[in-house]
Amino acid sequence: MAFIDLSRNEIQAKLVYYGTGRGGKTTNLLYIHESMSKQVCGKMVTIDTKGDRTLFFDFLPLSVGKIMDLSIRIQVYTVPGQVMYNTTRKLVLRGVDGVAFVADSLRVQRQRNIESLQNLAENLQGEGLNIKEIPLVLQYNKRDLTESNIPLLSVEEMEEDLNKELRVPYFEASAVKGYGVYETLREISKRTIKNVIQKVGGQLER
Numbered sequence: 001m002a003f004i005d006l007s008r009n010e011i012q013a014k015l016v017y018y019g020t021g022r023g024g025k026t027t028n029l030l031y032i033h034e035s036m037s038k039q040v041c042g043k044m045v046t047i048d049t050k051g052d053r054t055l056f057f058d059f060l061p062l063s064v065g066k067i068m069d070l071s072i073r074i075q076v077y078t079v080p081g082q083v084m085y086n087t088t089r090k091l092v093l094r095g096v097d098g099v100a101f102v103a104d105s106l107r108v109q110r111q112r113n114i115e116s117l118q119n120l121a122e123n124l125q126g127e128g129l130n131i132k133e134i135p136l137v138l139q140y141n142k143r144d145l146t147e148s149n150i151p152l153l154s155v156e157e158m159e160e161d162l163n164k165e166l167r168v169p170y171f172e173a174s175a176v177k178g179y180g181v182y183e184t185l186r187e188i189s190k191r192t193i194k195n196v197i198q199k200v201g202g203q204l205e206r
């Protein structure tokens with residue numbers, strides 16, 4: 001939940017990486033954690049995993065600079081993508097300010113991507129939020145596999161499946177190689193902070 005702490009001159013916002021199981025949410029955070037300077041990026045906490053499956057969530061705190069003397073802190077979370085962990089996803093989504101939706105480019109995951117986005121819309125609605133209004137970006141992950149023999153969805157197909165109505169920015173990415181990871185984070189952070197400042201500003205004026 002976004003809030004302003006005037007005693008510490010700080011704004012905090014919550015960002016959630018959402019998407020189907022094994023899509024690459026945790027890998028995005030690991031890449032950010034390994035490659036960002038320690039001044040920006042705090043300690044990554046991973047709560048409960050089984051192999052590479054997130055069972056609860058990952059958490060990464062970022063300090064991304066200042067706006068008008070206020071330090072901007074972003075708390076980044078991932079949800080467990082596996083269908084059966086919906087209760088946990090709802091918990092992690094509580095108080096969310098912005099979402100990066102990580103879609104898996106593997107063709108076999110086509111329906112799961114669509115279902116996961118629908119699940120996001122439903123869970124946001126449960127929080128009183130509208131997927132068409134919340135800061136949101138899409139990431140089409142695993143694009144490095146275009147050079148393999150594994151059947152992938154084209155970007156046009158993913159746009160048709162996921163972004164036809166939303167019309168939000170999308171990024172082609174490879175979380176393992178690191179491309180598209182920062183672009184995704186930068187855009188969703190920018191949108192989220194802008195939104196939070198509007199919300200917080202509105203609260204201060206009241």
Ligand SMILES: Nc1nc2c(ncn2[C@@H]2O[C@H](COP(=O)(O)OP(=O)(O)OP(=O)(O)O)[C@@H](O)[C@H]2O)c(=O)[nH]1
Nearest residue numbers: 021022023024025026027054080081142174175176
């Ligand atoms: N080739 C390739 N593999 C990737 C990429 N991103 C993630 N992976 C692999 O996909 C698997 C799942 O990645 P995770 O980051 O754990 O996926 P997740 O979305 O956190 O999955 P859950 O925790 O189950 O929701 C791992 O073996 C990763 O190494 C990518 O961009 N390219």
Ligand SMILES: [Mg+2]
Nearest residue numbers: 025026053054
């Ligand atoms: Mg994970």
